[in-house]
Amino acid sequence: MAQVTLKKVVKKYDETLAVRGIDLDIFDKEFVVLVGPSGCGKSTTLRMIAGLEEITDGEVMIGGDVVNDLPPKDRDIAMVFQNYALYPHMTVFENMSFGLRLKKFPKPEIKQRVEDAARILDITELLSRKPRQLSGGQRQRVAMGRAIVRHPKVFLFDEPLSNLDAKLRVQMRTEIKKVHQKVKTTTVYVTHDQVEAMTLADRVVVMNAGTIDQVGTPNDLYHSPRTRFVAGFIGSPAMNFLPCRIEEAAGALSMRLSDTLTLPIPVSRTACYRPHAQKELVLGLRPEHITEARAHREPGTAEFTVPVEVIEPMGMETMVYFSVNGTEISARVNPADAQQPGETMRFTADLRHMHLIDPATNLVIEVPPETRGDAQSNAAAALRRSAG
């Protein structure tokens, strides 16, 4: 049993607050990713869990015990660093067994554990090499091996993939996920890469300026972000933000985006957005929810025509950029339907996935789950499945 609990944890460097009193519960065997831009306090938080940074205020608990004043070696954790931090003068075997040798484990057990870990990571044939004879990906495996052999309560990863090239990073990402499925240890993983966060995590913790903006499963964060920051940070390409004004006419709500462009708000959302009528808000809509106009129009979508400014073919789809009232908007469209720059094009906005953000608080206005796009599309998919 090794849950990790942070209670009102604060880190202060001289006068700057790096971490501003965060609360977080990480469950046993859970894979939690802390994600955020650089300087948001995610690494500091991890290092406080590891015991490499002192905790200015609050409590860190591992497996139910407060560990604030315990040195790293007594916290029963293992950490993988960004630059691997392998001991350059030791072989892979010695690197992996260093911690066990310090703890005076019997030799046969050390050998057994190192060999088991090497088998999991597929580095058995590298055991007698020195770190300098290894490639980046192999070093990363050894660093993970060093963590695994200790059978710790908690694994801590500090941006372990950022020194690898793009292809290897994707490969190692899968590797890390596999290892977690095999050894099932509570894991806290820090990264600035939201794709890494989404693909690896059971739950993602989005941090911003020393606070936690939102904790949730990758799907939660994607479909119902709580703040404008989370909405913009999660998802690639990033969500479009457009200032708009909510107008009410004959019981129906609409958003005025520019003098010439008004989009209707889906009926399912009318109830929850009505209190905000006549307010200036920000519309958030992901590029994948602005597509080429289709023959069959589904309820909750709206069509509009604008001139195309830039196109970026990506193969599977084409990114089309246009602007509304001076704000650049991106759309993901079928390559066959993309128009050339300068020409006008008809788009469909899937407003069942829209978010409205109050610019005063930067909070996303909450909507009941059943009105959310993912719920509706899931329901629609279920309907289609049952019909088929």
Next chain:
Amino acid sequence: MAATAEISAGAGRVARRGSIKGSRRKALFWSYVFLVIFVIFFLTPPVYMFITSLKSSGEISAAVNPWWVFHPTLDNYTALLGQRQFLIFFRNSAVVALSVVAITMLISVPAAFALARMKFWGSATLATGVFLTYLIPESLLFIPLFKIFAFIRDTTGIELINHWWVLVILYPTLSVPFCTWIMIGYFASIPKELDEAALIDGAGYIQMLTRIFIPVALPGIIAATIFAFTVSWADFLYPLAFTTSADQLVLPVGIITTLIKGDVYNWGQIMTGSLLCAAPPLIIYAFLMDYYVAGLTAGATKG
């Protein structure tokens, strides 16, 4: 249009490659010119010492080409190595140098580790202070040191002057600050994550030093060892000032005090003695240089 672009690009490429080659050749030429000049400049004295050591006194004073040996003889070597006195100088020098190296390393490596890695109040100032003490030349220090020794004798009755072992106390004042400074630099170049990884693996500060820092910083330790050895082996001023009796002398001072009698210079033996005195450091450099280079490349990858 396309053809012209291709031709001009091709011409540009050829011209550029030629100029890089040319500038490299020029740089190499001047490097060799200066290297040869320096080699001649620095190797002439030892070569002259070697030539002279093979001559008899008669041949040295004869008006013949001093750069050639007409009647080579090993008399100087046998005479010098047959003297008990010379062997005592040699033993004194060796004991002093080895003790100083040991003391210096025992002090400066942990000191550098503490100053570089265990951030404590005033550690940065202290590190600079360590280096500043090295900047005070020994020629300024030996008089106050003499005074201190006299004071110690007057108050405690312990006589420190005219004992070879007092050099074991004196040389570390020169070697410890410098070696500490070198080691601070080496330790500072070791990535911080390495000690954090060791901390998490369960190492204490002592284990971190002995199992991680010393092996990783071995090239630096060898450089510091060579420095400490050279200082204590070749220093002239302190032994000249603090030792006088023939059985308390070390090699550099022993050679000139015993082989120069009044205005009679026994050149053959002086040169032989100097050559024999220069041999141990040479052998040690040659032996450690392999480790030094191997160590450098090992430390270069940060793992």
